Amino acid sequence: QTPKGSCLEAVKIAIDAGYRHIDGAFVYFNEHEVGQAIREKIAEGKIKREDIFYCGKLWNTCHPPELVRPTLEKTLKILQLDYVDLYIIELPMAFKPGDALYPKDENGKFIYHETDLCATWEALEACKDAGLAKSIGVSNFNRRQLEMIMNKPGLKYKPVSNQVECHPYFTQPKLLEFCRQHDIVIVGYSPLGTSRDESWVNVSSPPLLKDPVLNAIGKKYNKTAAQIALRFNVQRGVVVIPKSFNPQRIRENFQIFDFSLTEQEMKEIEALNKNVRYVELLM
Numbered sequence: 001q002t003p004k005g006s007c008l009e010a011v012k013i014a015i016d017a018g019y020r021h022i023d024g025a026f027v028y029f030n031e032h033e034v035g036q037a038i039r040e041k042i043a044e045g046k047i048k049r050e051d052i053f054y055c056g057k058l059w060n061t062c063h064p065p066e067l068v069r070p071t072l073e074k075t076l077k078i079l080q081l082d083y084v085d086l087y088i089i090e091l092p093m094a095f096k097p098g099d100a101l102y103p104k105d106e107n108g109k110f111i112y113h114e115t116d117l118c119a120t121w122e123a124l125e126a127c128k129d130a131g132l133a134k135s136i137g138v139s140n141f142n143r144r145q146l147e148m149i150m151n152k153p154g155l156k157y158k159p160v161s162n163q164v165e166c167h168p169y170f171t172q173p174k175l176l177e178f179c180r181q182h183d184i185v186i187v188g189y190s191p192l193g194t195s196r197d198e199s200w201v202n203v204s205s206p207p208l209l210k211d212p213v214l215n216a217i218g219k220k221y222n223k224t225a226a227q228i229a230l231r232f233n234v235q236r237g238v239v240v241i242p243k244s245f246n247p248q249r250i251r252e253n254f255q256i257f258d259f260s261l262t263e264q265e266m267k268e269i270e271a272l273n274k275n276v277r278y279v280e281l282l283m
């Protein structure tokens with residue numbers, strides 16, 4: 001989903017800037033570039049493999065338990081790495097397995113598949129036991145879906161994290177509290193309010209980075225609205241995975257550890273919550 005070579009460059013710049021957590025997926029079609037960037041930086045002596053935290057994702061068409069390990073092995077082969085640090089179920093719905101990543105019927109409707117999410121989870125547990133994934137988690141799961149996994153008879157490992165949309169306009173107060181109680185880390189995607197690509201983003205919600213409150217607070221600290229949005233989440237214990245292909249903005253998004261927001265500012269930003277998603281995932 002990225003122009004050829006741009007991901008390789010962006011990951012190398014990010015590693016040089018200090019990033020260590022890289023969020024990827026088979027369906028981003030750039031895992032080969034991510035793997036190459038990591039391997040080049042290791043060869044340069046800039047990092048060791050264990051410094052990097054790579055998250056890979058199991059796509060919807062690969063939920064049947066017998067497909068899980070081969071799918072992860074395929075990702076590892078593309079990355080040319082021995083293990084991923086985190087492997088997560090990308091979405092809590094299964095599509096019909098096969099070559100089509102977005103299988104649709106003649107009416108344009110998605111063709112789903114009846115795989116028990118708990119069975120998929122057990123296959124992830126086996127990948128962890130085999131050393132192919134250091135940790136396992138989920139993404140886009142609501143509380144009910146998390147509970148289904150956690151209450152599964154014979155559960156071996158609970159999800160360490162749940163990656164969901166999270167930013168000042170969609171702060172996830174209830175899910176965050178639930179996950180805190182259960183020691184599940186929330187990883188916030190679209191922490192800057194997305195690229196506003198109308199093919200997958202609900203653009204009726206206003207642009208996050210134009211928000212007057214974020215910009216006013218930014219002025220006080222000589223920071224941008226983007227830095228304030230990221231700092232807000234980090235300060236409340238939410239991991240952020242900002243996306244940028246621009247060297248200056250990649251570096252900018254890392255400069256968030258030299259200041260902190262006051263309690264009052266945290267509250268002001270929390271009050272921006274609109275409970276509206278940019279990424280509706282209507283499938």
Ligand code: A2P
Pocket residue numbers: 189190191192193194195196209224226227241242243244245246249250252253
């Ligand atoms: P670009 O790649 O040109 O920097 P999200 O992380 O919420 O998905 O947002 C990604 C979008 O935000 C991308 O369009 C990216 O564009 C843009 N972006 C990333 N960092 C910044 C920043 N510091 N200021 C403004 N826009 C940014």
